[in-house]
Amino acid sequence: MQNVAHSPARRNEGGRYSARSTWYDAIAQEQIARIEAMETQAAVSKLAQVVGDAVTALPEAAPRITKAATLVQARDVWPMTDGTFLVGSQSDTDAAYLVRRGPWTCECKAAQYQAGPCKHALAAMMTVKMGTMYQPIYN
Numbered sequence: 001m002q003n004v005a006h007s008p009a010r011r012n013e014g015g016r017y018s019a020r021s022t023w024y025d026a027i028a029q030e031q032i033a034r035i036e037a038m039e040t041q042a043a044v045s046k047l048a049q050v051v052g053d054a055v056t057a058l059p060e061a062a063p064r065i066t067k068a069a070t071l072v073q074a075r076d077v078w079p080m081t082d083g084t085f086l087v088g089s090q091s092d093t094d095a096a097y098l099v100r101r102g103p104w105t106c107e108c109k110a111a112q113y114q115a116g117p118c119k120h121a122l123a124a125m126m127t128v129k130m131g132t133m134y135q136p137i138y139n
C-alpha cells in the first residue's frame with residue numbers, strides 16, 4: 001500500500017504542480033487524491049472482511065480464496081449484463097473464464113476435478129460482496 005494519505009502536503013511542496021496550474025486546480029487535485037486514498041482504504045478493509053468471511057466459511061479453500069482476492073483487487077472480475085462473470089486467468093493474461101451463478105460454476109479445468117469452488121468462482125462471489133468496489137475499468 002502506498003502511503004498516499006500522509007503525503008499530499010509534501011507533494012505540493014515538491015513542485016508537482018506546474019506553473020500553468022492555478023491554485024484552484026492544485027486544491028482540486030489534492031481533494032481528488034484524498035478522496036481516492038480514502039476509497040482505497042475502505043476497499044482494502046472491505047476486501048479483508050470479505051476474505052475473512054470466506055475463509056471462515058471454507059477454511060479448506062484458504063489458498064484459493066487468497067488467489068481470488070488477488071483477482072478482485074486487480075479488477076479482473078468482469079460482471080456481464082446477463083448475470084455471468086468473466087474472470088481473468090492468472091496464468092494467461094489473454095484468457096478469461098466464464099463463471100455462472102446459482103449454483104456457481106466455472107468452465108476452467110480446476111473446477112472440473114477439484115471439490116468446492118475454483119478461484120474464479122470465488123473471485124466472482126467476492127466481487128458480488130464487494131458491491132461497487134474494485135469494479136473493472138472498461139476502456
Ligand SMILES: [Zn+2]
Nearest residue numbers: 106108118120
Ligand atoms: Zn475456474
